[in-house]
Amino acid sequence: MSGKIYSKPVTFAVMATVAVLVGTAVTMAYPLVRPEMHVKVEGLKPLPALELAGRDVYQREGCVSCHTQTVRPLKSEVVRYLGSRAQEPTARYSLAGEFAYDHPFLWGSKRTGPDLAFEGWIKPSADWQRAHLENPQKLVAKSNMPAYAFLSGEKVDAPAVAASMRALRRVGVPYTDADVTAAGADVAGKTNMDALVAYVLSLGKAVNRGAPGGVDVDLAAANPLGAAVAAVARGKQLWDANGCAACHGDEAHGQDGVAPNLVDEEFLGQKGDLPDAAYFAMIKGGSEVKPALGRPGVADGGMQAFGSDLKDEDIWAIVSFLRNQKGHEATESKAEEAKEHHEAAERRAKDRK
Amino acid sequence: MTDYRYDNRTVQGFILSAIFWGVVGIVVGLLISIQMWAPGANFAPYLTFGRLRPVHTNGLAFGLGVGSIFGLSYWIVMRLCKRPLLFPKLARVQLWLFNAGIALAALSLMAGHTQSLEYAELEWPLDVAIVVLWVMFAVNVFGTIVKRNEEQMYVSLWYIIATVIAVAVLYLVNNLAVPASLTKSYHLFAGVNSANVQWWYGHNAVGFVFTTPILAMFYYFLPKATGLPIFSHRLSIVAFWSLVFAYMWTGAHHLVYTPLPDWLQTLGIVFTVFLIAPSWGSVVNGFYTVGQDWSKMRSSYLTKFFVLGITFYGLQTVQGPTQALRVVSQLIHYTDWVPGHVHMGTMGWVTMTVCASVYYVIPKIYGTEIFSEKIANVHFWLVLVGQLLFSITMWITGIRQGWMWKATDAEGKLVYRNFIDTIAGNYPYWHTRTLAGIVFTVGMLFFVYNVLMTIRKGRALERSEAPAAPAAVTVA
Ligand code: HEM
Numbered sequence: 001m002s003g004k005i006y007s008k009p010v011t012f013a014v015m016a017t018v019a020v021l022v023g024t025a026v027t028m029a030y031p032l033v034r035p036e037m038h039v040k041v042e043g044l045k046p047l048p049a050l051e052l053a054g055r056d057v058y059q060r061e062g063c064v065s066c067h068t069q070t071v072r073p074l075k076s077e078v079v080r081y082l083g084s085r086a087q088e089p090t091a092r093y094s095l096a097g098e099f100a101y102d103h104p105f106l107w108g109s110k111r112t113g114p115d116l117a118f119e120g121w122i123k124p125s126a127d128w129q130r131a132h133l134e135n136p137q138k139l140v141a142k143s144n145m146p147a148y149a150f151l152s153g154e155k156v157d158a159p160a161v162a163a164s165m166r167a168l169r170r171v172g173v174p175y176t177d178a179d180v181t182a183a184g185a186d187v188a189g190k191t192n193m194d195a196l197v198a199y200v201l202s203l204g205k206a207v208n209r210g211a212p213g214g215v216d217v218d219l220a221a222a223n224p225l226g227a228a229v230a231a232v233a234r235g236k237q238l239w240d241a242n243g244c245a246a247c248h249g250d251e252a253h254g255q256d257g258v259a260p261n262l263v264d265e266e267f268l269g270q271k272g273d274l275p276d277a278a279y280f281a282m283i284k285g286g287s288e289v290k291p292a293l294g295r296p297g298v299a300d301g302g303m304q305a306f307g308s309d310l311k312d313e314d315i316w317a318i319v320s321f322l323r324n325q326k327g328h329e330a331t332e333s334k335a336e337e338a339k340e341h342h343e344a345a346e347r348r349a350k351d352r353k
Numbered sequence: 354m355t356d357y358r359y360d361n362r363t364v365q366g367f368i369l370s371a372i373f374w375g376v377v378g379i380v381v382g383l384l385i386s387i388q389m390w391a392p393g394a395n396f397a398p399y400l401t402f403g404r405l406r407p408v409h410t411n412g413l414a415f416g417l418g419v420g421s422i423f424g425l426s427y428w429i430v431m432r433l434c435k436r437p438l439l440f441p442k443l444a445r446v447q448l449w450l451f452n453a454g455i456a457l458a459a460l461s462l463m464a465g466h467t468q469s470l471e472y473a474e475l476e477w478p479l480d481v482a483i484v485v486l487w488v489m490f491a492v493n494v495f496g497t498i499v500k501r502n503e504e505q506m507y508v509s510l511w512y513i514i515a516t517v518i519a520v521a522v523l524y525l526v527n528n529l530a531v532p533a534s535l536t537k538s539y540h541l542f543a544g545v546n547s548a549n550v551q552w553w554y555g556h557n558a559v560g561f562v563f564t565t566p567i568l569a570m571f572y573y574f575l576p577k578a579t580g581l582p583i584f585s586h587r588l589s590i591v592a593f594w595s596l597v598f599a600y601m602w603t604g605a606h607h608l609v610y611t612p613l614p615d616w617l618q619t620l621g622i623v624f625t626v627f628l629i630a631p632s633w634g635s636v637v638n639g640f641y642t643v644g645q646d647w648s649k650m651r652s653s654y655l656t657k658f659f660v661l662g663i664t665f666y667g668l669q670t671v672q673g674p675t676q677a678l679r680v681v682s683q684l685i686h687y688t689d690w691v692p693g694h695v696h697m698g699t700m701g702w703v704t705m706t707v708c709a710s711v712y713y714v715i716p717k718i719y720g721t722e723i724f725s726e727k728i729a730n731v732h733f734w735l736v737l738v739g740q741l742l743f744s745i746t747m748w749i750t751g752i753r754q755g756w757m758w759k760a761t762d763a764e765g766k767l768v769y770r771n772f773i774d775t776i777a778g779n780y781p782y783w784h785t786r787t788l789a790g791i792v793f794t795v796g797m798l799f800f801v802y803n804v805l806m807t808i809r810k811g812r813a814l815e816r817s818e819a820p821a822a823p824a825a826v827t828v829a
Contacts, residue, residue, distance in 0.1 A: 010499075012506065020597055020600075023598065028604075060466075062407065076760070099548075102547065105547040105551070111688070146403065147395070148397065167539050171541055
């Protein structure tokens, strides 16, 4: 560098500008015209009105401060976020083409909480999502996520949703006039909580990441582990380690509006127990196996399939644990009943005196 | 001296504003650090972690960072050009607009108005205000340099010019958005492009807000404080050009393993690794400068601030390129390691250098000495301890959690299937981080006290030196 430019500010400024623009041109501007930066997965659709409103809430509340939205193509990550279930190997992690309508991207930079890119597959229950957003610590005691109960008291701002659609149309998202006109009606009466839940449940759904095929339900199959003490203990361990308690509670008593009690008289919403194999099928295949079991359960389902995370043997161990838990309850309630009988008898005896 | 009086007051105004927003930002930092382990400390809707984190980052990057850059750059420009600012009134207007802008920025972020782009969260009306501020700054800096009374431009001026240009380019492009209303807009770019443009901006916001203008301060105030000339002019030249050239290529290291095309990731990683060289050019230059006479560490209290500052800069610029490598990124990215890394730069390098520069400038405005070197030393040690404790705890827990995320057994099943089991172990470290923050904050309060007392002392001196003026007039 000749010494002259250090006494010529204009020349110097021009040179500095050129220096910063070279990297800018190659790594920022040039990619904007590259085809691989403009891919779209098949059938990608802009978010419907309610989900769009939910995305705005997600932005407003800064969920991106704690949650990422991109599953990396790393083995452990694909397993953790259940991408491993996807039939297509490329659907197991996040794809550029899923985000073609994301203005801006919401991939985030910090995972204080788990990644949410595939959340629509991971926790598909609207009830759970709502209950969790209202009070995270109630479902996951050690969570540090803030409570967002106030969202249930806020109505979606319908004109704002239509304005958002129009603005997004200007940056290239193909909303039709009909979409914009219908937006008001689509969000009528909905709260920001409804919107946020709808958005969260839409995450990762642009690509099919469902389990390959269904689960063969064989109601005649017996639990190979039976009631072995070791199996029960292992089942309890797996119960804790796989987050069943987040929905069904520590002792499988269920939580109102989130997930059913697994140790009461009912199974999938009807009185009367089903064999171990039905438990096995529900855990392995999730709510999708309900038709094969012939029971209604919860209307919008919400039990996820654990088949790709748990070996069959592990699932049986959990069943052993649940059976054991159920046995406990039965004995306890019998003891309780007996006690009540006894007390009542005593009272009667007193009355007679 | 009197020629500079008005401008010096503007400089002091920027410094005091920067300190004010710095304290606000740090207190918010303490609050969010508490929210990380006590979710009950979230006060919905305005004071939840999600909304406050950007208040913390913007308050410190724009309030403390840009505020002190405005003030100290003006000081440096005037001294190196041997003349007052070309547009003194404009600088004063800029000062008021700056404070109004930062106040509105903090309020709007708490109200949830955000673009969700890191360090570019502010919505478009505030973006317009920031562009206006930057144009005012550019006009004064360039105008004063063009009309200077000194032939050669010293290194610090190079870095200031590069800052003005680069930040303008970055800010204008990344904030391109289409408004839906006064408080809501949508990024012009989508998905991978949105990500790529944002991190081209995001990393260079670090480069041209937390690096080049701070280097300008370092190159100017280190020789002033120690009386030692910069070790090598040639090294300054090489380091400058390679730094401003290489920085703009590196943003993609924030997007390793994302859906961004591989070639862009690799290009970003390669340039990031190269960035060690120009960074260490300045580190070596700094060390050899003080190396001409190490006794300055004892005799001049400011020397240790600069030496520690440049040491943290050196560590940071080794750590940064290492983090970009794919094998390292997959372990530490998204974990607490990153705040550990960030705060070594912000609390160690930036805050250390800015505080030392302020300690130099404030007494000079009044032709006096610092109120108390002893307090400055206490400030130094507290800030150092707080910073180290912060970063070290975050590094440990970052690696710990990153490893738990990856741990699989022989059959490829996750050892820690439940995400919450990987969080539980963070709590002791998050407690310690708050403790570190308190130590750091106390250190900074010593600094604030020292600065205010020096100004008080200076004012008293001025009053006694202006015998003709009745006291009441001086106060007004
Ligand atoms: C009392 C001192 C401080 C405390 C307690 C503190 C605390 C925090 C916390 C809790 C976070 C969020 C980390 C996360 O999301 O996991 C954060 C982020 C951040 N802080 Fe601070 N901070 C302090 C000082 C500073 C200073 C002095 C600066 C700058 C001059 C600064 C700049 C930042 C930046 C840029 C981030 C974003 C980091 C990232 O994106 O990873 N902080 N801080």
